[in-house]
Amino acid sequence: MTSSNGRRLHLAAALDHRPACEAGPYLESARLAERGALDFVTLGDSFTRPGPDALCVLSRVAPATRRVGLVPTVTTTHTEPFHVQAAVATLDWVSRGRAGWRIEVSTTEGEARLFGRRHAAPADVLWQEAGEAADVAARLWDSWEDDAEIRDTATGRFIDRDRLHPVDLTGTAFSVKGPSIVPRPPQGHPVRVVDVTEPAARPVAARYADVALVRTASPAEAAATRAGLRASAAASGRDPDGLRVLAGLDIDLGDGEYAADPGHGGGGPRATPRGPLYRGGPVDLADLIAAWHREGAVDGFHLVPVEPRRDLERLVNGTVSLLQHRGLFRTFYPGSTLRDHLGLARPANQYAATGRTR
Amino acid sequence: MSRDRQIHLAAHFPGADHTTVRADPRSGSQIDFSSFEHLARTAERGLFDFLFLAGNVRLREHKGRIHDLDVVGRPESLTVLSALAAVTEHLGLATTVDATFNEPFELARRLATLDHLSGGRAAWNVVASSGAFTGENFRRGGFLDHADRYTRAAEFVRTARELWDSWTPDGEPRPFAHRGRHFDIAGEFTVPRPPQGHPVVIQAGDCDEGREFAASTADVVFARHGTLEAGRAFYADVKRRLAKYGRRPDDLKIMSGVSVVLGDTVAEARRRAEKIRRQQVSPQTAILRLEQIWGVDLSAYDPDGPLPDIDPVPEPRFTRGRTRRGDTVAVAEKWRALAQEKGLSIRETVIEAGGRQSLVGTPGSVAAELEAFVRQDAADGFVLVPHLVPGGLDEFVDRVVPVLQERGVFRTAYEGRTLRTHLGLPEPA
Numbered sequence: 001m002t003s004s005n006g007r008r009l010h011l012a013a014a015l016d017h018r019p020a021c022e023a024g025p026y027l028e029s030a031r032l033a034e035r036g037a038l039d040f041v042t043l044g045d046s047f048t049r050p051g052p053d054a055l056c057v058l059s060r061v062a063p064a065t066r067r068v069g070l071v072p073t074v075t076t077t078h079t080e081p082f083h084v085q086a087a088v089a090t091l092d093w094v095s096r097g098r099a100g101w102r103i104e105v106s107t108t109e110g111e112a113r114l115f116g117r118r119h120a121a122p123a124d125v126l127w128q129e130a131g132e133a134a135d136v137a138a139r140l141w142d143s144w145e146d147d148a149e150i151r152d153t154a155t156g157r158f159i160d161r162d163r164l165h166p167v168d169l170t171g172t173a174f175s176v177k178g179p180s181i182v183p184r185p186p187q188g189h190p191v192r193v194v195d196v197t198e199p200a201a202r203p204v205a206a207r208y209a210d211v212a213l214v215r216t217a218s219p220a221e222a223a224a225t226r227a228g229l230r231a232s233a234a235a236s237g238r239d240p241d242g243l244r245v246l247a248g249l250d251i252d253l254g255d256g257e258y259a260a261d262p263g264h265g266g267g268g269p270r271a272t273p274r275g276p277l278y279r280g281g282p283v284d285l286a287d288l289i290a291a292w293h294r295e296g297a298v299d300g301f302h303l304v305p306v307e308p309r310r311d312l313e314r315l316v317n318g319t320v321s322l323l324q325h326r327g328l329f330r331t332f333y334p335g336s337t338l339r340d341h342l343g344l345a346r347p348a349n350q351y352a353a354t355g356r357t358r
Numbered sequence: 359m360s361r362d363r364q365i366h367l368a369a370h371f372p373g374a375d376h377t378t379v380r381a382d383p384r385s386g387s388q389i390d391f392s393s394f395e396h397l398a399r400t401a402e403r404g405l406f407d408f409l410f411l412a413g414n415v416r417l418r419e420h421k422g423r424i425h426d427l428d429v430v431g432r433p434e435s436l437t438v439l440s441a442l443a444a445v446t447e448h449l450g451l452a453t454t455v456d457a458t459f460n461e462p463f464e465l466a467r468r469l470a471t472l473d474h475l476s477g478g479r480a481a482w483n484v485v486a487s488s489g490a491f492t493g494e495n496f497r498r499g500g501f502l503d504h505a506d507r508y509t510r511a512a513e514f515v516r517t518a519r520e521l522w523d524s525w526t527p528d529g530e531p532r533p534f535a536h537r538g539r540h541f542d543i544a545g546e547f548t549v550p551r552p553p554q555g556h557p558v559v560i561q562a563g564d565c566d567e568g569r570e571f572a573a574s575t576a577d578v579v580f581a582r583h584g585t586l587e588a589g590r591a592f593y594a595d596v597k598r599r600l601a602k603y604g605r606r607p608d609d610l611k612i613m614s615g616v617s618v619v620l621g622d623t624v625a626e627a628r629r630r631a632e633k634i635r636r637q638q639v640s641p642q643t644a645i646l647r648l649e650q651i652w653g654v655d656l657s658a659y660d661p662d663g664p665l666p667d668i669d670p671v672p673e674p675r676f677t678r679g680r681t682r683r684g685d686t687v688a689v690a691e692k693w694r695a696l697a698q699e700k701g702l703s704i705r706e707t708v709i710e711a712g713g714r715q716s717l718v719g720t721p722g723s724v725a726a727e728l729e730a731f732v733r734q735d736a737a738d739g740f741v742l743v744p745h746l747v748p749g750g751l752d753e754f755v756d757r758v759v760p761v762l763q764e765r766g767v768f769r770t771a772y773e774g775r776t777l778r779t780h781l782g783l784p785e786p787a
Contacts (some may be wrong), residue, residue: 021474021550023443040553047463050473050531050548059440060475063391079464082415082495090437094391112464116543142432151380156640158380159431161424164417177494179424181415183389183431 008343009293010244010300012040012071013315017308019051023060029312033068037330038318040069042102042193042302047078047111055087062095068337071100071193076133077126077135078106078115082176083135092185097337100191100211101137103204105130125172127200132171132188134192134208139167141189142349144180144262165351187339188346193246196225197275206232206243210344213302215248217269217276222247223297244299244342247292252279252306253314279308282318289319290328363732365758366611366739366781368408369401369408369453369751373429377617379637379745380429386748388429391441393594396748398442401449404755405769407444407780408450408481410560410741411435415456418491419678420646421655427643443476448536450777452481456509459496462541466518469557470549478553478776483560483580484571486511491678506569510540515559515575519615521547522556536750554778555786563590569740573599577783580741582615584716589736590613611781614737617745618729620753624719631718634745635709644705650677651686651693661705663748665697725761732767735768 015029026043031040045054054072062070070091074084084101092099105126106112112120148163167178194205195213205212207227214225222245230240249269268288269278278285292298303309323329339346372378373388385392394411401409413435418425435453443452451472455465465482473480485506490500502510517536524534524547535544561568561576562613570580573596577753597607618633641649641661649656653671670690697707717724729739744750762768773779 021471023475024479034558035787047548048468048545052549053468054469056436056440056475058470059437060443062441063395063444078461080459080496083460084433086415087437090433092440093389093433094441096391110545113547114543115461115539117461131621142740149431153381156642157426158429159424159426159427164424164430174497175494175499177416179417182433351540 001027005288007296007299008292009289009323010039010246010342011036011289011320011323012042012069012246012300012302013038013312014044014302014304015041015308015312015340016042016044016304017051019049021052023057026046026057026061027064029308030065030068030070032316034065036320037324037333038068038316038320039300040071040098040100040338042071042100043073043075044102046075046104047106047114048108055243057093060093061179062091065098067098067333067336067341069098069100069191069260069341070095070192071102071338073102073104075104075106076130077121077250078111078117081133081136081174082140082180084133085140086182087179088137088190089141089182089185091178092187092190093182097339099185099187100193101339102193102195103130103134103209106124123198124200126190127198127204129171129173130201131204131301132174134194134204136169136171136174136176137192138189138208138347139169139350140176140178140180141184142340142351143167143251143348144182144184145352146184146188149183163352175327184349187337191338191342191344196229197212198247202229203232203235205229207236208236209243210339210342211244211246212262213246213248215275218272219247219268219292219295219297222292223295226298234278242344244344246300247298248275248302248304249305250275250277250304251285251311252277253282253311253318254280254283282314283322285315286319286326289323290326293328363767364769364782365728365732365762366613367404367406367768368450368613368739368741369406370399370410370412370615370741370743371397372743372745372747372750373412373432377632377743377745378429378747381637382746384746384749389431389433391438393748394433394438394442395445397744397751398446398449400748400751402446402757403473404751404759405772406449407739408452408479408558408777410481410483411438411453412453413456414492415459415487416495419491419592420649421676425646425677427640427646436472439480440472440475442609443479446476446479447780447781448479448772448775450481450558450780451476452478452483452558452777454483454485454490454562457484457486457514458502458507459492459498460514462521462536463543463545463547464518466521466548467549468548469518470522470552473552473554473557474549479559480552480554481558481777483562483730484511484515484576485562486689489678506540508571512571512575513538514538517541517543519556522552525549525551527551554776558777558781560782569596570599572596573605574603576610577778578611578613578781580613580615581737583736586731586734586736589731590734593735593737608782609784611738611783613739613741614731615741615743617743618716618724618754618758619718620721620724620757621718622720624723627718627720630717636722638745639705639709639712641705644708647708648704648780649653651689653686662703665694665704665707682701721757721761725765726759728758728762729767731762 043054145163194209226245439451493500562580619631
């Protein structure tokens with residue numbers, strides 16, 4: 001379950017399929033991931049990627065799964081922060097505490113033209129706005145205290161409005177009054193995930209993310225990025241142990257008839273234009289995961305199957321089984337929420353302490 | 359009539375209004391998914407056309423503070439409907455989404471996604487808010503004049519339909535470009551044409567503009583008319599407007615909001631209805647409703663005492679967020695006359711005047727009334743508004759639906775998979 005240095009190993013997988021619109025393929029993959037007791041599955045999204053709305057798809061998956069975390073990508077550039085946080089909070093309600101949110105920005109003029117409201121902007125500007133969206137989301141999740149609903153018969157009140165709070169955030173590109181329309185979600189804050197490949201995303205990850213994804217073929221670079229993120233998190237007043245850093249790898253586990261690429265099987269991933277790619281067998285992948293984790297380079301892995309059906313199946317039945325057999329990965333879910341899986345505490349409400357005296 | 363007119367039925371998940379009785383011990387969570395699942399499964403067991411979730415995007419306020427006497431808070435409804443697609447197979451899944459504070463590309467994509475995930479069961483109730491109040495939660499703020507609400511909403515729906523139609527019949531994306539007064543957008547839609555072609559569009563405004571919008575654009579219109587006569591007048595007026603847009607009367611279904619209270623005898627049903635009304639209108643709620651109309655602070659008044667003798671303020675600004683307004687001075691006059699005539703207290707007047715239980719009786723009498731409404735062209739169907747979550751629909755499904763089926767006016771099995779099929783709506787070209 002834990003490595004020799006006491007840190008738990010966390011594993012996640014991407015469900016990205018070729019643009020399927022019916023629920024079947026997503027359900028099948030999510031259930032497979034759940035059978036492997038993975039922490040969470042992700043579903044990527046952008047307004048120019050062919051395919052359905054990722055958050056709706058994972059909401060469809062929620063009632064058909066029981067434990068696995070559900071993390072859709074939701075972009076912050078052309079969307080309304082108020083709607084985004086409400087949808088993520090609702091995913092947390094319908095999944096009973098298993099929602100996450102992978103935060104992304106839309107940098108292209110093509111995406112901008114789909115909305116016709118603003119032009120494309122540089123990544124650093126968009127990531128600053130994404131940070132504000134991540135911030136306002138947490139404020140809106142906190143804008144209802146957990147016990148705001150009182151249903152007091154004597155006074156006829158449904159809520160105690162002193163336990164609801166305006167958020168009054170004015171950002172660089174938007175402002176939100178609040179409070180949210182949705183009561184505080186089961187996890188308090190659904191899990192925020194940020195891929196830090198883009199340097200402009202790093203400050204956002206350090207400040208707001210529960211999980212950072214580092215896409216690199218080098219364990220040394222992963223370790224350095226992890227250390228940097230933890231230091232920045234601490235500098236912004238956070239406990240760095242509240243941040244999980246996962247290595248993001250594309251995985252091509254072959255079809256069994258071919259040997260692993262010379263120099264790759266067991267030799268670690270290689271850098272490609274699309275990002276780090278591991279190509280080899282499931283056993284070697286288990287060794288790689290165990291080694292990176294043992295060395296403290298990362299807290300776990302986010303694995304993106306190159307061939308969705310085949311590689312996820314091989315990942316769960318091969319790599320994950322092996323890690324479980326070696327006692328390096330959980331064999332069942334001891335908790336029920338995504339925060340439980342990640343070993344992250346349910347956050348305190350930022351308004352409850354100061355907003356009112358009891 | 360060769361084949362009896364068929365009734366359409368929908369269920370509303372109540373909340374954020376004073377319909378829901380919370381004093382009842384059976385009153386459950388308004389936010390847990392299990393409540394939505396129960397109501398949806400019950401509606402599907404009753405072979406309903408669809409389940410409808412309301413939506414709003416700013417909590418209502420009264421006297422500058424968040425309104426706390428009714429149910430407050432709700433989940434984001436397209437997310438809930440996507441989850442409900444997992445636990446239902448035939449039931450249509452409908453929700454209100456504000457056209458003012460959304461953008462066509464994103465909303466059309468979410469609706470198309472829901473339609474795909476549910477195999478053709480998505481519906482969208484188009485509302486168009488204009489308020490600066492609601493706008494405070496959004497990028498644009500309160501950018502839209504009241505007069506532009508419907509022009510923007512109409513262009514929004516047209517644009518969404520262009521996007522839904524943008525893929526080729528072979529399933530290949532095709533570039534789109536829309537340039538209008540409110541939207542200037544271009545690119546490629548990311549989702550294939552939805553199973554229904556276009557998700558069902560619903561409209562609920564009762565004003566002249568709203569009726570015209572319904573006639574030109576909607577597949578379903580929600581109405582709330584207490585009497586048969588009022589229902590018939592609305593029905594005739596809206597259906598008459600269809601021809602102008604080259605549409606047939608059957609292309610738009612009129613569904614009337616009703617709440618039903620049942621009993622083994624009519625007398626028992628009346629007793630139950632009266633008790634529910636008293637639970638819905640607490641003493642505090644009675645004062646609040648009065649303040650919404652009078653537009654002044656009436657907290658010093660005794661809810662069991664007489665109506666205030668001071669005159670109401672025209673155009674009261676006490677309540678913000680989505681509420682029915684209308685001519686409040688005229689309403690106040692009517693309430694005073696009612697109180698005077700029957701010798702009613704404030705609370706009794708609100709109970710009497712704000713009556714929402716359109717149908718009170720035995721399963722047989724309620725079924726007969728529903729049938730009469732449809733036979734006499736006052737509605738094509740009904741949206742049931744239960745007063746309890748999540749069990750408020752159980753009794754209707756168990757006791758009234760079988761009577762409607764025996765009378766031959768309601769389906770005994772779903773005949774198709776899509777909401778359009780349930781509603782008998784044409785496939786969009």
